[in-house]
Amino acid sequence: xxxxxxxxxxxxxxxxxxxxxxxxxxxxxxxxxxxxxxxxxxxxxxxxxxxxxxxxxxxxxxxxxxxxxxxxxxxxxxxxxxxxxxxxxxxxxxxxxxxxxxxxxxxxxxxxxxxxxxxxxxxxxxxxxxxxxxxxxxxxxxxxxxxxxxxxxxxxxxxxxxxxxxxxxx
Amino acid sequence: xxxxxxxxxxxxxxxxxxxxxxxxxxxxxxxxxxxxxxxxxxxxxxxxxxxxxxxxxxxxxxxxxxxxxxxxxxxxxxxxxxxxxxxxxxxxxxxxxxxxxxxxxxxxxxxxxxxxxxxxxxxxxxxxxxxxxxxxxxxxxxxxxxxxxxxxxxxxxxxxxxxxxxxxxx
Numbered sequence: 001x002x003x004x005x006x007x008x009x010x011x012x013x014x015x016x017x018x019x020x021x022x023x024x025x026x027x028x029x030x031x032x033x034x035x036x037x038x039x040x041x042x043x044x045x046x047x048x049x050x051x052x053x054x055x056x057x058x059x060x061x062x063x064x065x066x067x068x069x070x071x072x073x074x075x076x077x078x079x080x081x082x083x084x085x086x087x088x089x090x091x092x093x094x095x096x097x098x099x100x101x102x103x104x105x106x107x108x109x110x111x112x113x114x115x116x117x118x119x120x121x122x123x124x125x126x127x128x129x130x131x132x133x134x135x136x137x138x139x140x141x142x143x144x145x146x147x148x149x150x151x152x153x154x155x156x157x158x159x160x161x162x163x164x165x166x167x168x169x170x
Numbered sequence: 171x172x173x174x175x176x177x178x179x180x181x182x183x184x185x186x187x188x189x190x191x192x193x194x195x196x197x198x199x200x201x202x203x204x205x206x207x208x209x210x211x212x213x214x215x216x217x218x219x220x221x222x223x224x225x226x227x228x229x230x231x232x233x234x235x236x237x238x239x240x241x242x243x244x245x246x247x248x249x250x251x252x253x254x255x256x257x258x259x260x261x262x263x264x265x266x267x268x269x270x271x272x273x274x275x276x277x278x279x280x281x282x283x284x285x286x287x288x289x290x291x292x293x294x295x296x297x298x299x300x301x302x303x304x305x306x307x308x309x310x311x312x313x314x315x316x317x318x319x320x321x322x323x324x325x326x327x328x329x330x331x332x333x334x335x336x337x338x339x340x
Contacts, residue, residue, distance in 0.1 A: 048268050048293060049236075061236035065270040091268055092292035107186065118179065 033074035041070050041080050044097050045087055054097065198300045201319060205230070205310045206298035210263055212288040213275060218263060221314070227260045227337045228310040229330075232290070232301050234269045235277035240305040243323035244281035247307075250330040251285040259312075260334060265290045267304050309333050 042056035047066055050058045055066055066087075073083045087095050099105040199206060205228070207221045220228065231247055233240040247262065254260035264287030266274045271289065278287055290296050299308060302321065309318040318333045 062234065062268060065236060065273055069270055088292075090289070090291065092294070092297075094293070111183065111186075114179070115183075118176070122176075 033071055037074055038067050038070050041074070041083055042067055044080075044084065045095050046097055048091060048094055196300055198302055198306070198319065198321075199298075199308070199316060201316055203316050204314050205308060205316050206295075208295045208298055210265060210286070210288045210295065211291070212286045213266075213271070213278070214286075216286060218261075218286055218288075220263075220310075223261050224314055225259070225312050227312060227334055229260065229262045229334070230265060230299075230308045230310065231262070232265045232267050232296060232299070232304045232306045234267045234304050235273040236269065237304045239323050241281070243305060243325075244277075244283060246324050246327045246330055248281065248283050248285065249327045250334070253327070253331070254334065257338070259338070262286070264288070265295050267296050267301070268293065309337075311337050 039056040043054045045055040045066070046053070047055055047058055047060070047063045049062045050060055053063075055063055069086075070083055073086065078086075084096065088100075093100060093105070099108050101109065205220060207219070209220075210218045212218065220230075229247075229250070231243075233244070247264075251260075251262040254262075262285035264278075264283065264285060266287060266289045269289065274287075274289070277283075299306075305320075305323050307318075307320040307324065308316050309320075311317045317337065320333075324330050
């Protein structure tokens with residue numbers, strides 16, 4: 001076997017090994033979802049047993065089992081939405097962190113907005129009323145002042161002033 | 171008109187909040203009440219409609235594979251089922267609450283449970299009974315009235331029989 005043939009064989013073997021490794025690693029990624037993959041779905045779900053604790057942060061056996069299901073479904077190639085739909089079918093809408101936008105659930109989204117807008121309208125109305133009342137009061141004052149008749153000079157004071165003038169001249 | 175709309179909106183909002191508050195304050199369905207009707211599809215595929223079994227005594231047990239305190243009573247419930255089975259007028263139904271099917275089936279196999287059991291799909295049954303946790307058992311008489319509510323596990327076969335026997339004039 002010549003040196004050239006040996007080199008060629010080495011190169012060919014290396015390429016074959018690399019080719020075998022690349023799809024292998026891709027398959028491993030698809031088959032075994034990481035904890036992060038599982039938690040990305042789990043944080044959007046709440047187990048009814050442990051209220052107010054998202055599934056990714058819950059340590060009970062029930063939640064561990066649920067995370068196991070998510071892992072299994074992800075490894076089977078299910079999408080996030082498919083997994084969420086499965087959990088809703090099994091355990092109801094209340095497992096979702098964000099209630100679906102349908103039926104009575106719309107209240108969750110609409111009521112706070114309505115309260116905010118209603119409050120804003122009331123506040124604007126109140127401010128307008130206050131400003132109007134204030135301007136009415138000030139214009140009323142001005143009008144009163146304008147309409148006030150000039151007082152006739154006090155006779156005693158005018159006599160005192162006259163006397164003082166005389167004295168200062170004198 | 172504007173005022174009427176504002177007041178109408180406020181009353182509606184208060185009504186929604188009030189209904190929510192009343193619902194959250196309600197305890198579980200109690201003694202003397204008619205048991206809520208439900209449909210249970212067992213793990214083996216049979217359908218059980220509660221109202222179809224008027225005339226029989228019905229034992230509805232809520233459990234889960236992750237529930238440690240459910241385990242001690244599993245054997246007693248199965249023993250009670252076996253005891254009354256020849257009569258044919260006592261129905262035992264196991265409602266698997268917020269559980270995963272593989273673990274639930276493993277649990278039933280471990281405790282050799284043979285009476286009908288099925289998942290509480292969308293947690294509809296547990297919500298109808300307003301259960302506070304598992305295990306919880308409701309004993310329903312021939313007229314569909316709840317005669318006993320057991321919060322927590324039964325301690326023995328004798329205890330289970332002590333609630334069923336009087337309904338069968340035993």
